[in-house]
Amino acid sequence: MPGFPLRLLAPLLLSAAALADAPTYHADIAPLLASRCLACHSGAQAPLGLRLDSLEQLLRGSQRGPVVHPGDAAGSELLRRLTGSSQPRMPLTGPPFLAAAEIALVERWINAGLPPGDARAAEPAIPSPRPGEAVDYRHVEAILLRRCATCHSPNGLMGAAPEGYQLSSYAATLASGERARVVPGNPAASELVRRIRGQARPRMPYDGPPYLTDAEVDLIVAWIEQGARDAAGRPAPLPVGAKLRLHGRLDEAGKLDGLALLIDARTRLDDAPRPGAYVQVRGRLDAGGRVRVERLRLR
Template identity: 55%
Template sequence: MGTWLRRVLLGGLLITQGAVQAAEVTFDDIQPILQARCVMCHAGEAAPLGLRLTRLDELLKGSKGRPVVNAGDPAGSELVRRLKGISQPRMPMTGPPFLSDAEIALFEDWIAGGLKAGRNPPDTPVAPAPLQRPAAGQPVTYAHVAPIFASRCVKCHSAYGLMGSAPEGLLLNSYAAILDRHERVRVVPGAAGASELVRRIRGQSQPQMPYDGPPFLSDEEIQLIVDWIDQGARDTNGQPAPSPVGARVRLQGVLGEGWTLDSLPLVVGPGTRIDKAPEVGDYVEVRGRWGQDGRVLVERIRRR
């Protein structure tokens, strides 16, 4: 073989090897996805099925039942099956939107390549992404508040939660579920003070949520949710939700002067059922419907 030909073949081999090496995926490549979409739930003692994703060595250890990644076998790895929705429930719980095809492909390539560690030691912690607020002049959307629901609420309020089925049937694992008004509305777009969800996380309605508190949500987290609702409970595209006029509401709080509930105006009429003679300052429960004028049309009010 001539010298020139050997150099060409050797050069081609080196280029091919370089391309393979450049394409190798390590834990460093998937760590930002875990940080943004996964460790909000999969961390600490309450991690679902004991699966913690806050460090590489924990991910490799897997869940209480079995490993979730099998080196060289993406199709047989439960992590990939969950990300694709082949196994249920699909992950992450905050979806939709779920991970993009490109993001899932990174996990597949990482597993196919042998679960390479990357630059950092396997016990280097992956911190949850910090709370994100919109840029100045931009509205709060579901994308900003979804991580709060995922990290503090979904562990119970999902179809496969720690308490079995979701308490009172309330699912908080998707935008559509949070805005659902079938049984009653928990979020009233444009009116955080009339939203049962807000009153629960503030402690105005009992028991205060999250149920595993204290610690409960921080003031910053609560304010972000309040801003999201007051600005129309916008979806990830910034589209505000329609007003749930006529939807049922159930609220608790302190009865104020002039038929108010913690300053929320109530409409009490001849058809309103009043039980246990509530007076100003009493803790009461109000059931009714959301009115077109931004007030609660009370069907029943009772002292608790």
């Protein structure tokens, strides 16, 4: 390279090498966003219109403007949210937040100029059950995180999770220490289902309408009906003896919106509950997955 100063060549070679080793969107960033961000930031209901389900959408930014600036990671709102220098820190369902190595990956990608990489390296973002395939947690996780965990998480929009119930992980969703909201194999006895159907008030998600679509509700119902399987396809154990608290309409047969109730001489009846009334049921889950009523009262 005649006449080109060698002292200027070295920085150029170093920059080219750094760019060659830089993360790319399709190979490195897209899978990370899919696993931690797309549950909320995808589709028409993405907060502030910020969709992270494609490079084009990410570059478009939110209603407030761009969230990444090529070559300027420190000035990019995406990175600031991931580190917590802008609040609320993301993902909203954290902790756990992204690991330091994952945040560093995003920082390097932005500083390298947002290289796209090979689109063939992209992975499917949100799995859907194939015909005949059992529904497991992977198939409902995105719905729960996008529409429910925004409040029902340790640092949600309402602060602490309402009534301590978190929907930010499989274990939290199935937790039954205080009371069970999911009864594997019995959607009608699951408080979660009754809330998203509107059988129990207030209907959830609390920021609805829009509420969950019929297809989304049906998928969650199928998941619970098939045993509330984890991401590996293992059915959840029945939380025998767990407390339940259900709301709904009492019918002529003494059922709660069609759900059979075990009522006996030990059941406490308050306020003369009658058919057609909106009532609260407190009880426990027996070994057969049935609701043994301890108290029934008007609401």
